[in-house]
Amino acid sequence: MTEKTYTCIVCPKSCRVVLIDDGDKRSVTGNGCKRGEAYALNEYENPMRMVTTTVRVTGGEPGLLPVISRGEVPKARLMACMAELYAAAACAPVKQGDVVVGNILGLGVDIIASRDIKKRTQKEETV
Amino acid sequence: MKTIKTDVAVIGGGPAGLAAALEAKKLGANALILERDFELGGILQQCIHDGFGLLKFGRRMSGCQYAQYYIDAIEKEGVAVLTDTMVLEITPQKKIYAVNSADGLVCVEAGAVILGMGCRERTRAQVFILGTRPAGVYTAGQVQRIINMEGYLPGKRAVILGSGDIGLIMARRMTLEGIGVAGVYEVMPAPGGLTRNIVQCLEDYDIPLHLNHTVVQVHGRKRVEGVTVARVDENRKPVPGTEKRIDCDLLVLSVGLIPENELSRVIDIKIDPVTRGPAVDADMMTSLPGIFAAGNAVSVFDLVDYVSDTGERAARGAIRYIRHGASAGDYLPVTAGENVLFVVPQKVRAGDEAVDLYLRVKRPLRNAAVTVRADNDTLRRDRHAVVNPPEMVHVRLERIMNGSAGLRIDVSGEEAL
Numbered sequence: 064m065t066e067k068t069y070t071c072i073v074c075p076k077s078c079r080v081v082l083i084d085d086g087d088k089r090s091v092t093g094n095g096c097k098r099g100e101a102y103a104l105n106e107y108e109n110p111m112r113m114v115t116t117t118v119r120v121t122g123g124e125p126g127l128l129p130v131i132s133r134g135e136v137p138k139a140r141l142m143a144c145m146a147e148l149y150a151a152a153a154c155a156p157v158k159q160g161d162v163v164v165g166n167i168l169g170l171g172v173d174i175i176a177s178r179d180i181k182k183r184t185q186k187e188e189t190v
Numbered sequence: 191m192k193t194i195k196t197d198v199a200v201i202g203g204g205p206a207g208l209a210a211a212l213e214a215k216k217l218g219a220n221a222l223i224l225e226r227d228f229e230l231g232g233i234l235q236q237c238i239h240d241g242f243g244l245l246k247f248g249r250r251m252s253g254c255q256y257a258q259y260y261i262d263a264i265e266k267e268g269v270a271v272l273t274d275t276m277v278l279e280i281t282p283q284k285k286i287y288a289v290n291s292a293d294g295l296v297c298v299e300a301g302a303v304i305l306g307m308g309c310r311e312r313t314r315a316q317v318f319i320l321g322t323r324p325a326g327v328y329t330a331g332q333v334q335r336i337i338n339m340e341g342y343l344p345g346k347r348a349v350i351l352g353s354g355d356i357g358l359i360m361a362r363r364m365t366l367e368g369i370g371v372a373g374v375y376e377v378m379p380a381p382g383g384l385t386r387n388i389v390q391c392l393e394d395y396d397i398p399l400h401l402n403h404t405v406v407q408v409h410g411r412k413r414v415e416g417v418t419v420a421r422v423d424e425n426r427k428p429v430p431g432t433e434k435r436i437d438c439d440l441l442v443l444s445v446g447l448i449p450e451n452e453l454s455r456v457i458d459i460k461i462d463p464v465t466r467g468p469a470v471d472a473d474m475m476t477s478l479p480g481i482f483a484a485g486n487a488v489s490v491f492d493l494v495d496y497v498s499d500t501g502e503r504a505a506r507g508a509i510r511y512i513r514h515g516a517s518a519g520d521y522l523p524v525t526a527g528e529n530v531l532f533v534v535p536q537k538v539r540a541g542d543e544a545v546d547l548y549l550r551v552k553r554p555l556r557n558a559a560v561t562v563r564a565d566n567d568t569l570r571r572d573r574h575a576v577v578n579p580p581e582m583v584h585v586r587l588e589r590i591m592n593g594s595a596g597l598r599i600d601v602s603g604e605e606a607l
Contacts, residue, residue, distance in 0.1 A: 070393070072386040076556075076575045095575075112390070113240045115252055116366065117338055124228070125339045129238035129254045138394070145366055159258045177238060178231075178254035179261075 069106050071099040082107050111135035114144045114174065118163060123155025123180035130163050131177045136170050143168055156182045192293045196222040196270065198508050199286055199300035201277050201453065204232020205494050206485025207306030208260035209501030210508075214304075215267045217509050222270040222298060224277050224288050230264065231257035232308055234494065236334045239359055241386075245495035256494060272296070280453050282478050302480045302508035305454060305468070306501060309447040309486040317351070317445045321407045326414030330356040330444040334363070343369060345440030349417050350374040351405045355383040355492075355580070357444020362391035364442075371395070372436050375403040375419050377426050380554065382444070384492070384580055405441065406433060414439050447490045454483070462536055464526075465489035469536040471521065472545045472590075473507025474500055479516045482508050489534050489548070492582045496548060500534075503546070522590070527600035529553060531579070540592040547585040551577045551601050558603030560585060564594040577601055 065084040070077055071094060080093045080103040089107070091100040105111070114132040136144055144167055151164050157180040164174040198214040200207040203225030211221040229235065234242070237253025244250060247259070264271065275290040286298040311329040319327075326345055328336070334356065336344050348369055350357045353376040361371045374392060379401055381388055392399055400419070406428050407418040421432040449467035451459070460477035462469040467488040468476040475482050482504040485497035510517070521537040524547070531550045538545055547562070558577040562570040562585060570587060577583055583601070590597075 070385060070389050072389050074575065075385070075578060075581060077385040112394070113250070115239045117238060117341070119341075127339060127341045129252060129338065131238075131240060131252045131255065142366075159255060177252045178235070178258045 067103075067107055069103050071095075071102045073098045073102050110138040112138045112141055114141065114148070114167075114172075115177070116145060116148050118148055119152045120157060120180055121152065121154050123157070123183055125180070128153050128157055128163070128180055129177040130174050132167070133173045133175055136167070136172050140168060140170060144170075144174075148174060153180075155180045191295045191297055193297045193299060194222065194270075195299045196220045197301045197512055198222070198304060198505065199224065199284075199298050199302075200304045200306055201280070201286070202232065202306035202308060202487070203227070203230040203271065203273070204306060204308050204485065205234055205257070205260070205497045206308070206487065206501040206504075207232070207304065208257070208264060209498035210304045210306060210482075210484055210505040211269045212260060212263050212267060213502040213505035214509060215264075215269045217505065219301075219509050219512065220270070221505075222272065222300075223264070224275050224286065224298070225271065225273045226276045228274055230261050230271065230273065233331065236331070236338045237359075238338050239363070242494050245493060246498060253494070260498075277453060280457060280481070282457050282481070284480050301512040302482060304474075304501070304504045304508055305451075305476070305481065305483040305487050306485055307450040307453065307487045309449045309490050311356075311443070312446045312448060314443060317443065319351075319405055319408055321409070322411050324408065324410040324412055324414045326410070326439050327408060327441045328443070330354070330360045330442050333360050333440075333442050337363060337367060343367060345369060345414075345438070347372060347438045348440040348442050349405070349419070349436055349438045350442045350444060352376060352444035352446070353381040353383050353388075353399060354444040354446060355387050357442060358383045358387040358391040360442060360444070361397050362395060365395045365397065369440070371397050372438055373398040373400055375400045375405060377402070377404040377422055380579075382446075382580060385578075404428065408441060409435070410439075414441055417441055447486065449487050449489060451487060454487075459483075462489075462532065464532040465534065470534065471507075472503075472535050472538045472542040473510070473517075474504035474535070475507055475511070475516075480508075480511050482511075489532065491548070492580060496582065496584065499546065522594055522596040525596060525598040527598045529555065529601040530599050533599055538590045538597060540590055540594065542590040543588065545587040545590060547587065547597075547599065549583050549585070549599060549601075551579055551583065554578045554606035555601065555603035556606045558601055561600050561602070562587065563598045563600070564591065564596070569597070574603075576606065577603065578606075
């Protein structure tokens with residue numbers, strides 16, 4: 064039997080939700096509403112998270128491009144996504160929404176640029 | 191000296207200033223943004239995490255994406271922008287003196303001014319951390335900028351003092367970038383940040399949160415070598431015998447934000463001692479006619495969406511001021527009642543319509559009622575399952591009636607702790 068306690072973050076009530084898995088079925092207690100049950104089951108079975116980090120960008124200012132996943136990825140694969148993105152790079156100019164890494168790790172989620180980065184002009188290069 | 195004439199001059203190109211300038215331009219006025227950084231966006235540009243824009247856009251954006259939306263719109267609408275431009279002084283006559291390397295000294299003559307300078311982080315000196323002064327003591331926002339925009343890691347192992355949202359966000363960010371986070375130490379009995387950040391930034395990564403604890407000493411001469419933490423009593427005094435040394439090379443401070451009003455103070459704009467920003471009316475106008483303020487320069491908001499809303503509101507007020515002069519009628523005070531720390535705006539006028547009130551509670555309550563009264567009449571009573579000090583409460587009033595002596599807001603409910 065497994066017992067897990069979660070703080071539900073669906074609304075500000077922050078219910079302490081307890082999930083018990085006895086092998087056959089899963090029961091949830093402490094939730095103030097239906098959404099709390101769904102939250103706990105999700106967290107237990109397949110927690111998902113957004114990926115946000117930066118990748119190197121050449122020829123622009125600043126030298127880092129913030130990126131964000133178009134949807135959530137399994138929490139267990141978050142660090143693998145980070146490693147993949149650590150090795151990635153982009154080249155200015157970049158537009159917000161440009162795909163930086165498509166279908167990351169085969170998870171079906173694109174990683175996109177989170178802002179524009181303009182190409183550095185000739186004048187700035189010489190400064 | 192170069193002189194620029196504009197209808198609305200906006201100081202600061204962060205979320206408040208962007209929204210204000212965009213709204214002013216859409217309403218047919220000329221708007222000019224003065225920004226000291228090399229680009230627009232303000233602190234949003236270093237907020238690469240998501241959670242922005244839920245109220246205004248109905249989806250979870252990163253801070254950068256939220257900023258990009260406004261920057262694109264500002265460009266499309268043709269709002270004038272001066273970046274790398276530092277405002278030195280403003281006058282009650284709505285002249286702005288600024289300096290940049292292309293124009294030298296610039297004088298902006300504006301029909302109305304909107305202050306959007308945002309806020310600053312409290313530093314080590316403001317929380318009285320004694321001891322040596324080694325490298326490696328940073329505010330959370332500084333660490334955010336160093337990692338997310340400049341691409342450096344400022345240390346290998348961190349202790350975080352304070353559980354404000356930026357500190358929690360940075361606990362996760364540092365962990366993802368390979369900096370070990372030994373723990374978060376909070377002097378108060380409750381976290382300073384939102385619950386969802388406690389869960390998704392600390393619990394997800396098994397980072398311990400120690401409430402009722404503080405840092406009492408920083409070790410190291412040239413570089414931080416460690417800190418001593420201790421438990422505190424109910425008066426926030428360290429308890430002797432509870433000290434513990436933690437080895438680290440980084441101390442990150444997330445100990446609160448203060449509206450930035452160096453420019454406002456010089457011309458004696460009235461500052462609310464609680465919010466530490468200008469006391470404003472329902473149009474976000476300060477005590478000086480024609481000078482408005484928006485966003486975190488007024489009071490520290492929890493959501494950027496509210497910051498943008500106050501910018502738009504200030505722009506509408508500014509344009510009405512330019513076209514019709516200051517509104518007539520006496521101000522009615524807005525009073526922070528039971529369990530209310532402050533309310534923005536601090537004053538309203540009879541006849542004001544669609545007034546947004548923003549307030550913070552002093553302590554958490556469950557099954558709470560937020561009651562707005564004018565004299566003895568209850569104008570509005572909103573139910574909230576929970577109210578928490580880190581989360582701002584928003585109340586919309588359709589119209590302020592004549593004949594009232596002022597508004598008073600109380601929050602009652604069951605004790606949550």
